[in-house]
Amino acid sequence: MAELPLDCLTCGACCREGSDGRILVPAQDLVRWRRAGREDLIAALQPGHFGEQAFATTPEGACVHLGTPDQPNACRIYPLRGTTCREFEVGSWQCLEYRRQHGITA
Numbered sequence: 621m622a623e624l625p626l627d628c629l630t631c632g633a634c635c636r637e638g639s640d641g642r643i644l645v646p647a648q649d650l651v652r653w654r655r656a657g658r659e660d661l662i663a664a665l666q667p668g669h670f671g672e673q674a675f676a677t678t679p680e681g682a683c684v685h686l687g688t689p690d691q692p693n694a695c696r697i698y699p700l701r702g703t704t705c706r707e708f709e710v711g712s713w714q715c716l717e718y719r720r721q722h723g724i725t726a
């Protein structure tokens with residue numbers, strides 16, 4: 621029997637791995653957001669590691685765009701989410717490690 625894919629909406633661990641400056645935002649995202657008229661997303665960034673920009677985080681270390689009123693693990697800017705977010709692979713070793721760190725074992 622094929623394994624079920626991991627359900628990100630019951631997890632959100634990778635979006636809670638922020639601690640300031642860790643979820644990097646490459647320059648191509650700034651171009652994309654400007655074209656979409658979302659200068660507000662650019663204004664909300666903060667300095668990240670390696671001289672890059674990054675998503676700002678809450679005091680708890682979660683990305684400021686995480687969570688909707690109905691779904692605490694949903695991304696509020698999902699169609700415009702960052703390249704780092706798009707390229708993060710569900711089920712990768714890093715995904716599994718983040719889940720483990722957040723006590724999500726199922």
Ligand code: SF4
Pocket residue numbers: 626627628629631632633634635708709710711715716718719
């Ligand atoms: S850690 Fe993995 S399963 Fe959890 S939200 Fe991120 S990609 Fe999805």
Ligand code: SF4
Pocket residue numbers: 634635643675683684685686687694695696697698701702705
């Ligand atoms: S932009 Fe969305 S997908 Fe990316 S880290 Fe923030 S909440 Fe998660």
